[in-house]
Amino acid sequence: MRTGEPLPEVGDVLAALATGLWHWDTATGEVTVDAVTARLLGLPAEQVTLTEAQVRSRLHPVDWNEITGVVQLAVAEGTLAEVRIRIMDELGHVVRVVRSRSKPAFDPVRKAYELTGTLQEVAEPTPGTPAGRSAVTGDWRRSREAFLLDAGRALAEARSTEEVLRVAAALSMPGFTPDGLAVFGVAGDRLTVIGHHGQPENEVNPFVDMSLDTDYPAAEVARTGRAVYLSSPQQYRSRYPMTWHLAERFGRRSWAYLPLTVAGRTMGAWLAAFAYPVAFTPDERSVLTTVARMLAQALSRAGAAETQRELTDGVQRAMLPVLGPEIPGMDIAARYVPTGGGLQVGGDWYDMIPLPGERFAIVIGDVQGHDVRAAALMGQLRIALRAYASEGHRPDAVLSRASHFFHGLTSDGDPGDLRFATCYYAEVDPVTGTLESARAGHLDPVVRMADGTALILATAGGLPLGIDPDTDYPTTRLALEPGDTLMLCTDGLVETGGHDLQTGWHRLRVVLEDHEGGLEDLADALVGAVHGPSSHHTTGPLADRREDDIALLLLCRQGEGCGCGDSTVARPTVRRTMLSVAQAEPARIATARQHLRDLLHDWPDEDQRDAAVLLLSEMLTNVLVHTDTDALLVAEVAGEPGERRIRVEVTDNGDDLPHKRRPGEMASSGRGLMLIELLADAWGVAPRGKGKSIWYEVYESADPEDGPADGSAAA
Template sequence: MRTGEPLPLPAVEQVLATLATGLWHWDTSTSLVRVDAEAARLLGLPAEGTTLSESQVRARLHPVDWNEITGVVQLAVAESTLAEVRIRIMDEQGRIVRVVRSRSKPSFDPHKRAYELIGTLQEVTEPAPGTPADRRTVTGDWRRSREAFLLDAGRALAEARSTAEVLRVAAGLSMPGFSPDGLAVFGVSGDRLTIIGHHGHRPGDEGPFAAMSLDTAYPAADVARTGRAVYLPSPEEYARRYPLTWPLAQQFGRQSWAFLPLTVAGRTIGAWMAAFAYPVAFTPDERSVLTTVARMLAQALSRAGTAESERELTDGLQRSMLPSLGPEIPGMSVAARYIPTGGGLQVGGDWYDLIPLPNGRFALVIGDVQGHDVRAAGLMGQLRIALRAYASEGHRPDAVLSRASRFLHGIADDGADLRFATCLYVEVDPATGVVEAARAGHLDPVIRMPDGTVLLRDTAGGLPLGVDPDCDYPTTRLALEPGEVMMICTDGLMETGGHDLDSGWARIRRILELHDGDLEELADSLVQAVHGPSSHHTTGPLADRREDDIAFLLLCRKGEGCGCGDSPAVHAPVRRTMLTVAQAEPERIAVARRHLRELLHDWASQDQLDSAVLLVSEMLTNVLVHTDADALLVAQVTGEGAGRRLRVEVSDTSDDLPHRRHPGELASSGRGLVLIELLADEWGVAPRGEGKGIWFELCEGDDSVSYDGDGSAGGDPGGAAAGV
């Protein structure tokens, strides 16, 4: 044989057989494995060349090792390296007869979608069981540690919700047997590398590597450009392969480096560097761990980047749709909060608005479009603009909501996804404190008085906007006294945290009663009570725990007890509530009783409270039964301490004055004035230019007279109240 000619295959096999090394060839497209005589012997077969099926070969190998071969082959193809693995050979009884080392150069045919491997088999000597060098124990421990580490790393990276959290998790990973002391994550921006984050380096160390061109002879640039990993087990190897950028890396004093591609959906989005302070050989097992971590890290960074982009987009969308509260209103203070839901894109249909009106007044609007998606946010933006336009034209609250309902019905009815919206529109006169409210299926406003008394103010209303374009929205007039605060909100404030409207209202009511500060502090306290610390617009993990959007507005008429700083002094604190009971709404008598009980929540005498509720029922019922007019109830508490006084007046537009009668024992009516005379400290009838008013007063603590329910003094008035 002439020098320089390749050895013929039989000669190669003879040389390898002399070295106790076998040859094998595996083509996954045919599922056949060809082995020479030495390879067959090592597999426990007769020492002759043969062709085996994959199942025949698999039967000779330990099942765990067969599964590992598949992973190592895929890794070697991805990195264009040799595939090396130790394999335990089994006999027919399932006993291990020897351990062999397989080395091969795999290739992948994308057309056949199959692997082809040509490699060698060589027996390795295993130490005796129980010795410190027992590889079976070491290998088993390594595999168990590796699997546990990868499970923990995958769980931690999957839970990371931002790029910063992903980097913190990556920095804290402790790989089994070889933990890097320096990490860096590179991104790609155009034709440049960027530094997303790093660990184990001083601030400013990343400077020379930032904005590096992808054409630079630097490992991370090569990885980002080609998508193939680079392993540098020694400083000499680094300096040989990358002499131009070696001086940049030399200063950190590391001994080994691994640069791996960050690949998502077949696209390389960057590179991950793991640097070690001691030499690392980067065995197939170690490369497998690093590659798996790089894949999980790429997926986590991609998810975090997408989530951050969505949050930035939707937060900007919501901010652009929500108004500023505008210039300061004389004599008034306003505060508002909006916190989006944590689901989906964090966009929803809740909104608030403050609208200057042409008559010198202003309007507060709060609403909730059905749904928590982009369509809901779009409809919300259109509806808000429409409401602003109708209000700016000078329409009254009922007309504004009627027009808005027709508008929403027209744009939201596409035949497949009909949407509606609840809304509360409040027109406020800052000079007098008069409030006119119209409600479309929304929650009623809440009033907090200067002394902490909190009332839910019932207002007339109609169907949600967009349901019936011809629906009417009656207006309710209220009076905001100096020092009082009005809150209007969406149902998210009440129901978040697993509450229904009743339990949620009880929670919010306690916050309103106990708070002593300005409106901004009160707004923060309300959100704090629901979710913890917040800002005007909250995103991130806090938002993710929400079930619904939250929006609310607080309006204060400056006065003593409101905490607004420059409030004028009001020396005689007054609690007052007003309520109209129409002829067609006798059920509002129950609302009047509830209002009075809330007004007297801290009244010392329960008997007096029951008497007052009974008298209010009697007076309102008399107006509805004996006249054709509506009844107006005004109840107020004046004074401080034990000398407080309750005055209740019910007025109507009828000129017929009440007359005291003397009903018999079996009479079903005629006891109204008798009850007032028995139970009230003072009472009277006040004729007016149009109509009349009947009133009574009670002085707190003077409960010497009560009513039994049978027309006599003494006892519990509850029975009579139930029968009125």
């Protein structure tokens, strides 16, 4: 029959049953209706040919969208397309509810659907009856739509295959909830069980691994991509006699096997089994099919995420080093926490490199970026640093060669994707506790002394690696006393959470100075101060909250106070810091003042703290102004609280000894020794083999009536 031709005489019979007849060809976009159908649509009761737009204007918008989905489903399954439709008047009010049944066919040549079907009015049931609560007035639609929205939201939020299966097991379908579920996957030519619910664990063994050629509904669905509905045990037994005995013992009455299809590929099958008979009407099939599609998408996303996490963990394990065997007299701990989103590997790293003579090197760095390229560059740079260190180069030479190497890596690529890297490299002698270090644009190290005082150690440095291949990297010597802990970190630990370097450091300083416990606990506490508990490889919720990668390395020289190992070394009552100030770096005088303030953070008398800092500034300035040499500062606080003393010593290689002068009122200099004599409790000048040192002391328990010590006597 073609559009426009007279309808079959069977229409007269259907008219007597108040049932209309219609024909729809999507290729022409025309719908031919008989008189009964026209009347049900709210049109004059006569045969007429309408456009799709004219018919659509008489139907509820939601129902029109549902019609297209039901038609596609019926064609795919070779079944009838049945749907309830609300008819609207010109004012948008529902005037009646009708049921449409049709047998659609798809013409692949014309790429169009052709349908011939019936239309019959559905009488509204009495309110309050089971029928009235179920389906006709629209409650069944709202219930189904609400269920699908909830199911879609829950499946979309599932992060793993286990969560997807748990959500699927908890689904409560409107009017027909299965009591048994199973998800089958395809692995090569085998059908496997990914997960199940409602069956005892030992009862699913026969289904765990079977050939796709098995005469079993799930295997057929996986092979063909077409759903299988079995409304009764008799139907199951007749269609699948070979495997009926496997399903019989579960005592189910109906089964629905649906394909799990993603991007046109069938990845498995979903079983919904019922303990009571289910007719599997078009509405029920529509719900099951929609759930199967959402389930397939969720499983696909979860599988991809799990594969990515597995890849991420493998890359992390390959790129992050093993800290190696125990070092006599030293303990070391490290943490790496990647940024959230994408590949959970960035440009931050740490390393420990064995060196000849029982020495070792520690390295921490940060390649610009949080992407795969940053991770790849980090891996290459780390290997290069290990190679240069193993060749026996000093720290400055290691960083110089690494900068030249990294510049070659990045300059040959996309000009718009030039990268740089910060790095701190130090050679450690575990016997003496000394470190020879060089720094390339990285954060200065921090030392936590045995008594808990935390200081930023100002070190000399150069440009980040890769910016200028000819940059020099001066070295700085540091010394760890027994019980001291050195902290190296990347800026992700400091600046996360809206902090800058200063406020972020204050936050970490509280953790360093208040923490009591072992080195591993301290590492967790530092990362936890930023975002909560951590581990070496964190890719869960903590990583999702990351703003930047974190790399953290802690090095402790064993002794009482660091908590990193049993030691018979008595807890020292001295804390000390050293700093060099070169002629070409007068700005480091400000750094030296801050160093001393940090050393005296718990000194109770603020006036004494200010006096000590003022005297230090005078002494360093005198060296830079009156000599041609650099200055070396050594400051220490010794004694028990309440009876402590500050001793500050500045050494230079100049030959001239300082002497008192009596400047006039208008003189701009010459008051340095006068200030020392006035503000210090003791001071003096000591000649060295080459050069001299000038020192002063301030006593916490000094008696004001005693006055300052005699400078000449102190000398």
